[in-house]
Amino acid sequence: MRGEALYCRSIALDGLFPFVEKKGGQPLKWAAEVGLKPSFHSKSIDFVRWNALCDYLELCSERLNMPAFGIEWAHDLPDDPRNSGPTLLMAAISKNLRQSLKVAVEYQKIHTNGVAYSIQENEAAAEVTGYVDIHPMSNSSRQYCEHILAFLAIYGERYIPRVDFTRVTFQHKAPANTYWHEKTFKHPIIFNADRNSLVSKISVLNTPSSHLTTLLLPLLRTYLNRRQRSVSSRTSVAMDVAETLPQMFGLKRTRITDVAEALEISEKKLQRLLRDEGVSYSAVLDDVRRNSATRLLQESNISITRLAKMLDYSTVESFNFACKRWHGQSPRQVRQMRDG
Missing domain, CATH: 1.10.10.60 (Homeodomain-like)
Incomplete structure (x- = not known):
């Protein structure tokens, strides 16, 4: 079957079902319709079918009449979403943001093959670009692309000193209403682009880990206390x-x-x-x-x-x-x- 071997770690569903329910949906029933079998064992390593997740996000967007469902879900996440502990530890043990992001990219490679993350520095333009490339055998993934780029923009601006995003690009065409896009990204948004990406000034990569740790310390304490x-x-x-x-x-x-x-x-x-x-x-x-x-x-x-x-x-x-x-x-x- 097309794309049957694509997967992602179930931690990617963090906050998704409660969000759907809060918006008036039927999260479990709809998940069953597309063959999404989420794990409720957050302390173990579990995976879900990538294509089923993509189908689920598009289904929720349609039935809840929320064209920007993925972006709104990103705004609904808590201060310490997903697998925040490892992410915080990566920042703490890295020399600077550049090194932390490289570790994060490698970390993600083994937790999903449905989407690939990469970083490219352009010294001539003084820019750094983060790419989100969906697998060519993936089902429609507009909502996921918008969700993950919104997630990166929201939490980047919240916790990374001197971050200055200059533009965001999407491979899909522009929706009729871009209110949530403009609210979230606050910078030029380019649709029908070659790749999905988020661009920032390259100087942010030199942010020392000491600065990151200071800002992230409250989250790290929350994580440790929870553990x-x-x-x-x-x-x-x-x-x-x-x-x-x-x-x-x-x-x-x-x-x-x-x-x-x-x-x-x-x-x-x-x-x-x-x-x-x-x-x-x-x-x-x-x-x-x-x-x-x-x-x-x-x-x-x-x-x-x-x-x-x-x-x-x-x-x-x-x-x-x-x-x-x-x-x-x-x-x-x-x-x-x-x-x-």
Whole structure:
């Protein structure tokens, strides 16, 4: 089937169903109509069919009579949307915005193949352009394109010092009413363009991470507090670690030091708490990887290479070795058993 192997991580649906319901729609019923099967397990790595998501957004736009549905959804998102923890950690560990964005682009590559993000610097024009390229086998995705570019514009202006967007371009034709576009982008909007993009002055890339961290610190604290339970109320520290790891996969930040930082405790304390429960950090990490890999091999068409990167294995060979240790079979053989 055309585009059947396209997917995106279910975190992309953050806030979507509540927004549809708030606008008077029937989110679950409409999702079933287009074959969108969202996951409600936010602490695990789950995927949805990309084409089903695109169909759903267009359906919502039509039935709610909201031509700018994707943009309005972007405005409705909270201050710390989507997988904000990893994004904030990327900003904190990067030298500047340029480096942070490069890490973010690589991070996104393993979480979706329905859309590709890229950044191009033009020193002669003193501009930097962020591109959003939809897969050629994708269903109509106007609402998604408008949503993601609106999301980038809104949160860029909110949290990046000195950002100055100069124009936005869309591949689709101009809608009859551009009120939400003008409200959101505030700069020249070009339709029927070659690519979907958001353009800013290149100087913004040199914004040091210290400036980003200062502005994003309240969000980082919110994220950490949400991830952390007080020691007295914890039922299992190992469970806390297991719930945190999927949010950090893909960042190459899955050492015990990184997870301890995300839980706002010291590495030594985390080691002691895990030891008191009779487990080691490496055992918890291995268990999370095994459960995630097994489920995704059985339920998704994500490539073996992408899956290895997503679970932060240094090489595909390392992932193959781990899978043979778990199941006595290679990842490909595990998937072939699913396909019968």
